[in-house]
Amino acid sequence: MKTFLLAGLASAFVSANAAEQDSLRVDSDQCSDGAKIESIEFEGLEHTKPHVVSRELTHKVGGSFSQKSFESEKLRLQDLDLFTDIYISCKSLSPLVSRPSSITLTYHVKEIFRWIPSPAGKKTDRDGLMLGLALANLNVLGEDIRAEVQFRTAIDPFFENNEYAFYASSPYLFGLPLGWNFEFLRTDSWDDLRGFQDATWLLSLDVSWKLLSHFSILGKTVYRYLEKGPGVLPEFGLGFAVDYRDSELDTRKGIYFESDVTHVGVGGRQGENFVEFLEDARAYYTFGRFVTGATALVRLRPGDVKKYDYYYHGGANTFRGHESDSLHLGVHEMLLTLEERFVLRERRPASLWGVNFFYGIQLVAGLDASVLWDKGAPGWKNYEGAVYGGLHVVIPALDRIRFEVGYSPDHGEPVFYFGLFDKVTSARWRSR
Known part of the structure; x- marks a missing residue:
């Protein structure tokens, strides 16, 4: 699970003074x-260490400048989620030549906020909207390490469902391309969807080792202890990912495919013992301001699965056709989405009360399909479909805030949804 900061930024962009120019641009006619x-020089790095930027660059001293290479670099720098404004300038070392043969290449950046005490929010299909307090550092030691502590409680009713959390993550470990994400979570709430008291301690570590530029080996280990249930439920998983997206955040073009195998539980009278096979496929294509995305998430779980890990469908993070309830539970799941986004406003830098951030606005419409079943192969009785539309606000840390309305012919009335992160992200962690 990732950080859930800055709910207030959704309205802040309205009054902020955004720069009119593209936030990622070439600011010199000398860059030929x-x-x-x-x-190569850097300007504006007050907290971020230079190697955090330089390791994302394809331009090297002694090489040649390429506009196409910069287009790729700027997306990689954007994915760091550390800067609101990024552009380059070039200074000719041969001032008498109209097209310089030698240049000094300078990357100019404006850093995003770093330390921030803030409200903390989380929106799940099970607990609804949860609010609390958080203290986060989005760039620990200038090394692109994110760390955050949080307390959250459900607002309906207050203090009945509570969570305490610590998160830390980084795309590198000791300079190696070994991404890691650590999570500690304490939950004490009544799960009215699956009917048990979720008093859980959870420690989780996910790693991603980038062997090649587009290929990574994935691993995870989880220690989960349910006080009022089976006790310890360990998890161990391995997988791989093939990633040809132009950007991890706000993807416009490319494909992503991930395949994982995870063993959960140790068996016993109340325990679980099953294997999960996960397939996650995403494809994107852009034409002008229109971005078309097709995604599929499939999880099969042969073995002994208890109610603690039943999947549920319904809500902003799964199926935008009805709210989640105890009638829509299953051992296996398939979530399919076809979405069209219209970029109403591209990402722009802004500042509010001395806090630097960025924002973008997108209109969205799409189709959701849900398949949820317990045994054997699914049939049409396990399928549901819905249409949805709405507005997405692209911001730092949260990726995006989603305001959507969904409608399913089987249920006959529109439902309003509020969500954080892209649905393909939130669908992966909703069970926690």
Whole structure:
């Protein structure tokens, strides 16, 4: 699970003064293709260490400048989620030549907020909207490490469902391309969907080792202790990912495919003992301001699965056709989405009360399909479909805030949804 900061930024962008220019741009006519790069400099790095930026660059000292390479670099720098404004300028080392043969290449950045005490929010299909307090550092030691402590409680009713959490993550470990995500979570709430007291301690570590530029090996280990249930439920998983997206955040073009196998539980009278096979496929294509996305999430769980881990469908993070309830539970699941996004406003830098951030606005419409079943192969009775539309606000840390209305012919009335992160992200962690 990732951080859930900055709910207030959803309204802050309205009054902020955003720069009119593209937040990722070339700010010099001296940056011509083929110019030799004699040196590379950085401007604006107050807290971030230079190697955090340089390891994302394809331009090297002694090489040649390429506008196409910069287009790729700027997306990689955007994925760091550390900067609100990024552009380059070039200084000719041969001032008498109209098209310089040698240049100094400078990357200019404006850093996002770093330390921030803030309200903490989380929106799940089970607990609804949860609010609390958080203290986060989005760039620990300038090394692109994110750490956050949180307390959250459900608002209906207050203090009945509570969570205490600590998160830490980074795309690198000691300079190696080994991404990691650590999570500690204490939950004490009544799960009215699956009918048990969720008094749980959870420790989780996910790692992603990038062997090649588009291929990664994935691993995870989880220690989960249910006080009022089976006790210890360990998890161990391995997988791989193939990633040809142009950007991890706000993807516009490319494909992503992930396949994982995870063993859960140790058996026993109340325990679980099953294997989960996960397939996660995503494809995106852009034409002008229109971004088309097709995603599929399939999870099969042969073995002994108890109610603690039943999947549920319904809500902003799964199926936008009805709310989640105890009638829509299952051992296996399939979630399919076809979505069209219209980029109403591209990402823009802004500042409010001295806090630097960025925002973008997108209109969305799409189709959701839900398949949820217990045994054997699914049939049409396990299928549901819905249409939805709404507005997405792209912001730091949360990726996006989603305001959507869904409608399913089987249920006959529209439902309003509020969600955080892209649905393909929130669908993966909703069970926790």
